[in-house]
Amino acid sequence: MTEIIPPFLNLKNLTYLCSNCIYTLFFLIFIPKSKFSNIMKIEGTKSTPSVVIEQGFIEIKGRSIPEDSHDFFSPIITEIQTFAEALADKTEIRFRLEYINSGSKKYISTILGILNDMYLQGKDIAIFWHYDHDDESMLELGNDFRSLLEMPFKVIEVK
Numbered sequence: 001m002t003e004i005i006p007p008f009l010n011l012k013n014l015t016y017l018c019s020n021c022i023y024t025l026f027f028l029i030f031i032p033k034s035k036f037s038n039i040m041k042i043e044g045t046k047s048t049p050s051v052v053i054e055q056g057f058i059e060i061k062g063r064s065i066p067e068d069s070h071d072f073f074s075p076i077i078t079e080i081q082t083f084a085e086a087l088a089d090k091t092e093i094r095f096r097l098e099y100i101n102s103g104s105k106k107y108i109s110t111i112l113g114i115l116n117d118m119y120l121q122g123k124d125i126a127i128f129w130h131y132d133h134d135d136e137s138m139l140e141l142g143n144d145f146r147s148l149l150e151m152p153f154k155v156i157e158v159k
Protein backbone atom coordinates (compact mmCIF):
# COMPACT_ATOMS: atom_id res chain seq x y z
CA MET A 1 0.00 0.00 0.00
CA THR A 2 1.40 3.39 -0.96
CA GLU A 3 1.37 6.07 1.71
CA ILE A 4 -0.17 9.31 0.51
CA ILE A 5 1.62 12.46 1.58
CA PRO A 6 -0.58 15.56 1.81
CA PRO A 7 0.40 18.13 -0.86
CA PHE A 8 1.38 20.76 1.71
CA LEU A 9 4.00 18.36 3.13
CA ASN A 10 5.59 17.76 -0.27
CA LEU A 11 9.23 18.86 0.03
CA LYS A 12 9.05 20.61 -3.35
CA ASN A 13 6.16 22.73 -2.05
CA LEU A 14 7.94 23.39 1.25
CA THR A 15 10.88 24.96 -0.56
CA TYR A 16 8.56 27.71 -1.75
CA LEU A 17 7.39 28.56 1.75
CA CYS A 18 9.05 31.28 3.77
CA SER A 19 11.25 30.21 6.67
CA ASN A 20 8.63 31.37 9.21
CA CYS A 21 6.05 29.09 7.63
CA ILE A 22 8.43 26.14 7.69
CA TYR A 23 9.20 26.67 11.38
CA THR A 24 5.50 27.03 12.15
CA LEU A 25 4.74 23.86 10.22
CA PHE A 26 7.53 22.07 12.11
CA PHE A 27 6.09 23.12 15.48
CA LEU A 28 2.56 22.14 14.47
CA ILE A 29 3.66 18.67 13.36
CA PHE A 30 6.52 17.67 15.62
CA ILE A 31 6.01 19.32 19.01
CA PRO A 32 4.16 16.94 21.35
CA LYS A 33 1.24 18.92 22.67
CA SER A 34 -2.01 18.01 24.36
CA LYS A 35 -4.82 20.52 24.00
CA PHE A 36 -6.46 19.11 27.11
CA SER A 37 -3.53 19.55 29.49
CA ASN A 38 -1.53 22.50 28.11
CA ILE A 39 1.71 20.61 27.61
CA MET A 40 4.52 21.66 25.29
CA LYS A 41 7.90 19.98 25.16
CA ILE A 42 10.77 20.97 22.90
CA GLU A 43 14.00 19.00 22.97
CA GLY A 44 17.14 21.14 23.24
CA THR A 45 19.81 21.23 20.55
CA LYS A 46 23.32 22.66 20.38
CA SER A 47 21.83 26.08 19.69
CA THR A 48 18.34 26.00 21.25
CA PRO A 49 17.18 25.35 24.80
CA SER A 50 14.81 22.62 25.87
CA VAL A 51 11.40 23.95 26.83
CA VAL A 52 8.75 22.38 29.03
CA ILE A 53 5.38 24.02 29.59
CA GLU A 54 2.92 22.08 31.69
CA GLN A 55 0.36 22.79 34.37
CA GLY A 56 2.14 24.52 37.26
CA PHE A 57 5.62 24.43 35.70
CA ILE A 58 7.65 26.05 32.91
CA GLU A 59 11.34 25.39 32.30
CA ILE A 60 13.74 26.79 29.71
CA LYS A 61 17.11 25.06 29.89
CA GLY A 62 20.36 24.97 27.89
CA ARG A 63 22.04 27.17 25.30
CA SER A 64 19.91 29.78 23.58
CA ILE A 65 21.63 30.90 20.40
CA PRO A 66 19.08 30.05 17.70
CA GLU A 67 19.78 31.19 14.17
CA ASP A 68 16.42 32.97 14.15
CA SER A 69 15.19 33.82 17.66
CA HIS A 70 11.79 34.93 16.39
CA ASP A 71 11.09 31.60 14.70
CA PHE A 72 12.16 29.65 17.78
CA PHE A 73 10.44 31.71 20.49
CA SER A 74 7.17 32.70 18.76
CA PRO A 75 5.41 29.35 19.35
CA ILE A 76 6.64 29.35 22.95
CA ILE A 77 5.28 32.84 23.58
CA THR A 78 1.97 31.86 21.97
CA GLU A 79 1.75 28.78 24.20
CA ILE A 80 2.53 30.81 27.34
CA GLN A 81 -0.18 33.31 26.42
CA THR A 82 -2.64 30.45 25.88
CA PHE A 83 -1.40 28.79 29.05
CA ALA A 84 -2.22 31.96 31.02
CA GLU A 85 -5.93 31.28 30.62
CA ALA A 86 -5.68 27.92 32.43
CA LEU A 87 -2.85 28.69 34.84
CA ALA A 88 -2.55 26.47 37.91
CA ASP A 89 -3.02 27.93 41.38
CA LYS A 90 0.76 28.17 41.69
CA THR A 91 3.20 28.19 38.78
CA GLU A 92 6.96 27.85 38.98
CA ILE A 93 9.15 29.06 36.12
CA ARG A 94 12.77 27.92 35.97
CA PHE A 95 15.44 29.32 33.69
CA ARG A 96 18.59 27.20 33.53
CA LEU A 97 20.43 28.85 30.68
CA GLU A 98 24.09 28.18 29.94
CA TYR A 99 24.44 30.92 27.37
CA ILE A 100 22.07 33.35 25.69
CA ASN A 101 22.54 35.61 22.68
CA SER A 102 21.07 39.10 22.29
CA GLY A 103 18.17 37.89 20.13
CA SER A 104 17.17 35.37 22.79
CA LYS A 105 17.43 37.99 25.54
CA LYS A 106 14.74 40.00 23.79
CA TYR A 107 12.34 37.06 23.73
CA ILE A 108 13.14 35.95 27.28
CA SER A 109 12.35 39.52 28.30
CA THR A 110 9.03 39.28 26.44
CA ILE A 111 8.22 36.00 28.21
CA LEU A 112 9.06 37.52 31.58
CA GLY A 113 6.87 40.55 30.77
CA ILE A 114 3.91 38.28 29.99
CA LEU A 115 4.46 36.36 33.23
CA ASN A 116 4.81 39.60 35.20
CA ASP A 117 1.49 40.84 33.79
CA MET A 118 -0.11 37.55 34.85
CA TYR A 119 1.36 38.00 38.34
CA LEU A 120 -0.03 41.54 38.55
CA GLN A 121 -3.46 40.13 37.63
CA GLY A 122 -3.34 37.93 40.73
CA LYS A 123 -1.68 34.72 39.49
CA ASP A 124 0.75 33.04 41.90
CA ILE A 125 3.96 32.94 39.88
CA ALA A 126 7.57 32.51 41.00
CA ILE A 127 10.66 32.77 38.80
CA PHE A 128 13.87 30.87 39.54
CA TRP A 129 16.92 31.95 37.54
CA HIS A 130 19.72 29.36 37.87
CA TYR A 131 23.28 30.26 36.91
CA ASP A 132 26.61 28.45 37.09
CA HIS A 133 28.68 29.68 40.05
CA ASP A 134 31.47 31.00 37.81
CA ASP A 135 29.24 32.61 35.16
CA GLU A 136 29.02 36.27 36.10
CA SER A 137 27.24 37.29 32.88
CA MET A 138 24.29 34.99 33.61
CA LEU A 139 24.23 36.21 37.23
CA GLU A 140 24.12 39.83 36.01
CA LEU A 141 21.43 39.04 33.45
CA GLY A 142 19.29 37.37 36.11
CA ASN A 143 19.71 40.36 38.42
CA ASP A 144 18.90 42.75 35.55
CA PHE A 145 15.67 40.89 34.78
CA ARG A 146 14.79 40.70 38.47
CA SER A 147 15.15 44.49 38.83
CA LEU A 148 12.60 45.06 36.04
CA LEU A 149 9.87 42.80 37.42
CA GLU A 150 7.46 42.89 40.33
CA MET A 151 6.91 39.15 40.71
CA PRO A 152 8.99 36.90 43.00
CA PHE A 153 12.32 36.28 41.24
CA LYS A 154 15.11 34.27 42.86
CA VAL A 155 18.60 34.13 41.40
CA ILE A 156 20.15 30.78 42.38
CA GLU A 157 23.81 29.83 42.16
CA VAL A 158 24.51 26.28 40.96
CA LYS A 159 27.84 24.68 41.84
